Amino acid sequence: MPPVARAYSRRDTILFVSCLVAAFAAIQLPDRIRDPLASALRQTILAPLVSLQSGAEQSRRSWLTRELREAQRDSIALRAMSLDASLADNDRLRKLLGLGEALRWGFVPAEVLQGRGVGEEYTVVLSAGSKAGILPFSPVVAPEGLVGMVKSVDPTMSIAIAWAHPDFRVSAMAVDGGAFGIVGAHLGNEPERYLLEMRGVPMRSNLKPGALIVSSGLGGTFPRGIPVGTVIAEVKTSELWARTYLLRPAVAPADVSDVMVLLPARTTAGVQTVWKTGLHSDSAVKSIVAAGDSLARLAAKRDSASAPRDTAAKRDSTAVTAPPVVPSPQHEARPAKAPPRPRSPTTTTP
Amino acid sequence: MRPTDFFRTLIAFIILVMLHYTLRPLLGWRAGPDFLVIATLLVAIRVRPGAAALMGLCVGLVSDSVDVHVFGAGALAMSAIAFTASWLKAVFFADDVLLNALFFFLGKWAFDVIFVLAGHRGDAGQVAIQIFVWSPLTAAVTALFGLVTLLILRPVLRASPS
Numbered sequence: 193m194p195p196v197a198r199a200y201s202r203r204d205t206i207l208f209v210s211c212l213v214a215a216f217a218a219i220q221l222p223d224r225i226r227d228p229l230a231s232a233l234r235q236t237i238l239a240p241l242v243s244l245q246s247g248a249e250q251s252r253r254s255w256l257t258r259e260l261r262e263a264q265r266d267s268i269a270l271r272a273m274s275l276d277a278s279l280a281d282n283d284r285l286r287k288l289l290g291l292g293e294a295l296r297w298g299f300v301p302a303e304v305l306q307g308r309g310v311g312e313e314y315t316v317v318l319s320a321g322s323k324a325g326i327l328p329f330s331p332v333v334a335p336e337g338l339v340g341m342v343k344s345v346d347p348t349m350s351i352a353i354a355w356a357h358p359d360f361r362v363s364a365m366a367v368d369g370g371a372f373g374i375v376g377a378h379l380g381n382e383p384e385r386y387l388l389e390m391r392g393v394p395m396r397s398n399l400k401p402g403a404l405i406v407s408s409g410l411g412g413t414f415p416r417g418i419p420v421g422t423v424i425a426e427v428k429t430s431e432l433w434a435r436t437y438l439l440r441p442a443v444a445p446a447d448v449s450d451v452m453v454l455l456p457a458r459t460t461a462g463v464q465t466v467w468k469t470g471l472h473s474d475s476a477v478k479s480i481v482a483a484g485d486s487l488a489r490l491a492a493k494r495d496s497a498s499a500p501r502d503t504a505a506k507r508d509s510t511a512v513t514a515p516p517v518v519p520s521p522q523h524e525a526r527p528a529k530a531p532p533r534p535r536s537p538t539t540t541t542p
Numbered sequence: 543m544r545p546t547d548f549f550r551t552l553i554a555f556i557i558l559v560m561l562h563y564t565l566r567p568l569l570g571w572r573a574g575p576d577f578l579v580i581a582t583l584l585v586a587i588r589v590r591p592g593a594a595a596l597m598g599l600c601v602g603l604v605s606d607s608v609d610v611h612v613f614g615a616g617a618l619a620m621s622a623i624a625f626t627a628s629w630l631k632a633v634f635f636a637d638d639v640l641l642n643a644l645f646f647f648l649g650k651w652a653f654d655v656i657f658v659l660a661g662h663r664g665d666a667g668q669v670a671i672q673i674f675v676w677s678p679l680t681a682a683v684t685a686l687f688g689l690v691t692l693l694i695l696r697p698v699l700r701a702s703p704s
């Protein structure tokens with residue numbers, strides 16, 4: 193409880209009136225006096241208070257700035273995440289451009305439309321249709337390899353089955369042509385469902401893991417040389433006359449956003465130079481080997497043809513240069529004269 | 543006032559002035575607590591009205607110098623409320639919490655009214671909004687903080703037995 197109030201005197205009134213007058217005087221002070229006065233007060237006796245106030249304001253500002261910086265950092269992180277996606281898209285589109293440049297003609301670029309229905313996980317809707325020249329059974333390819341095949345065509349869109357579709361089949365071969373078979377979806381359980389199977393490979397053909405499998409061109413639907421997948425391992429089956437191999441697909445349909453649909457003329461013309469599968473180099477090596485063999489064969493043939501002539505010519509030349517040797521009975525009876533034998537060391541010592 | 547009481551009051555006053563220049567800018571509220579008014583009222587009820595007016599003038603000049611406002615308006619308002627508080631201290635400052643809160647509320651509101659009117663800042667509409675919207679709000683916040691301060695500083699502000 194505060195102390196009891198004291199008496200109110202005239203002195204208090206005078207002091208109060210004086211304070212009011214002083215305050216009014218301060219209000220009425222001209223700027224040229226008031227500002228230096230306030231500034232002088234701030235720089236002298238009020239300096240600690242001014243310092244406290246500015247420190248507190250700076251603390252508050254830094255606190256607010258911290259929140260702002262956190263927000264900025266979050267925005268940058270978000271942008272960086274979308275940047276990764278953009279870079280991936282760029283990379284993919286660049287590859288697609290590369291594929292288009294390699295194909296040069298006879299293809300229709302199409303966008304894979306999202307939002308596939310339930311139960312249609314193995315089909316893709318393409319943004320191009322018959323107006324663009326797409327026909328059913330046209331191969332659908334991506335920069336990485338084979339995606340699938342057009343199943344039905346509308347004027348502005350088409351539906352294609354991906355390789356994971358149970359009805360999808362492609363005649364395929366090892367890139368060196370050492371083994372042929374039919375590639376289809378591996379109808380296993382969920383993790384393995386998105387793999388491929390190469391069936392009907394002859395028993396004599398042994399594929400090593402990592403071997404590239406490309407379309408063989410047999411059947412006419414898919415041109416030769418489109419990558420289909422790589423061998424993972426052999427699958428043991430009850431078939432005794434053929435091998436079955438599990439393949440890792442070249443293209444993951446879930447990651448495909450843009451594709452190329454090959455037109456019939458391009459399919460007929462072939463795409464063997466488009467994907468660098470080694471198919472060409474392999475055939476080139478074979479050609480070189482074959483050429484080497486044929487050269488060797490030719491040389492051998494030439495040698496064999498020229499051999500009797502040479503012996504005859506040699507015989508003729510010796511007949512011309514050397515006189516005919518007439519063997520004497522002495523010559524025949526005596527052995528040829530032996531060369532002089534070197535002296536033994538015992539005979540050379542004095 | 544005894545020397546002990548004087549020093550206690552001085553400590554409380556310094557603490558409140560420090561709070562005004564540290565906590566208030568840190569909070570940064572549009573209607574923040576005015577610890578200078580609380581400090582002035584706390585001291586004013588312990589001294590004679592004339593001394594209270596003088597102290598209010600000094601505190602007001604300090605406030606006017608540090609804050610960028612109309613120089614002298616704060617001094618006028620502060621000396622007026624200090625004098626009035628000291629004059630009315632027998633009425634207010636019973637040991638009633640609500641009465642103390644009302645005391646702080648009215649003191650702050652009166653300070654703002656005098657300050658705004660003496661400063662002649664803004665047009666009539668802005669002045670009315672300041673007086674009837676922001677000032678009561680600030681006064682309420684000041685009253686709340688004043689009560690908390692009274693509770694915290696009760697051991698310091700308690701008068702020594704005579």
